[in-house]
Amino acid sequence: MSNNHFRRGELYSVINGMASIAVARRLQKNFRAAGLEITIEQWSVLYHLWKEDGLSQQELCNRTFRDKPSITRLIDNLEKQKLVKRVASPTDRRINLVQLTDAALELQHITIDLANQTMNEALEGVEKHEIETVKSVFQRVYDNLMGIAETTVDDRR
Amino acid sequence: MSNNHFRRGELYSVINGMASIAVARRLQKNFRAAGLEITIEQWSVLYHLWKEDGLSQQELCNRTFRDKPSITRLIDNLEKQKLVKRVASPTDRRINLVQLTDAALELQHITIDLANQTMNEALEGVEKHEIETVKSVFQRVYDNLMGIAETTVDDRR
């Protein structure tokens, strides 16, 4: 283990605190201001489908880091809004392939622009090398907690 | 505005992504493993009361960065678990002062130890100066988004 084992607990509220919440709220607000009804959680699912359409729900669990019930309900809501549809896999009857509708395809550029704009607002005055440090620290944190034989997010049951 | 306005949108998932979720889940898991029933959200409220007991609900909103309904229900649940009680303010009948019970006072050391331990797991191998950079970037992000005449979290209505 590393050598500085003291009073790091307060750092929880750095990694998972006001800044993260503020960014999420600002992105949601910018979506609404643009007349978009989607939540950022729904957007994060669409984001992965824009990169690769027709993923299974399980694959969406893996990529969005959510559990299966969460994905089930996110897909339910996205389906209600006619942004995706569930299509039975031709090869495995257990699997739903989630496919984007034309309406969802139209959202791609505007929402990604809004995300870029939001992060530019958030990171105003932050240096590139600082961003790189944040990225590498967060990658390290993720590896520390999810690596090896630790709890995985899916298939705990 | 700053000069690097391109493709920062993906950074949303750095600041608000897998690492943050992994840390929250690990802390919750460590609470459960120690036989503690509280959620990390409840813990964050207790945390502020340990620092200063008898805060009003509004003051807890300000300090925990949550809105009033969220605090109402967190206090409801904490009261059910007999960890806090609402006490009418003697000077202003609108105000509830939230006071810790003995049971809550007993949780302080063990939960803070668990938070320290969790963050040590998470930050294994991360250098101090890197942590300082993360802190300063997050402070900057918070200031960028919450400063000036922007949306405040409370009293939007």
Place this chain on the structure above:
DNA sequence: GACATATAGTTAGTTATGCAACTAATTTCA
């Protein structure tokens, strides 16, 4: 003093999360 405004807190509705328990389909392997 009375009316308008502001503040503290609650309630209702929608979305989302995590856990546990469940069904249905597929794979493993004796």
Place this chain on the structure above:
DNA sequence: TGAAATTAGTTGCATAACTAACTATATGTC
């Protein structure tokens, strides 16, 4: 081949978030 184990997805329950609308109390101003 057929029973056991695994995998994909859904449902139920509890907690929590945000928005909007509400009640009650306090303050400010004419």
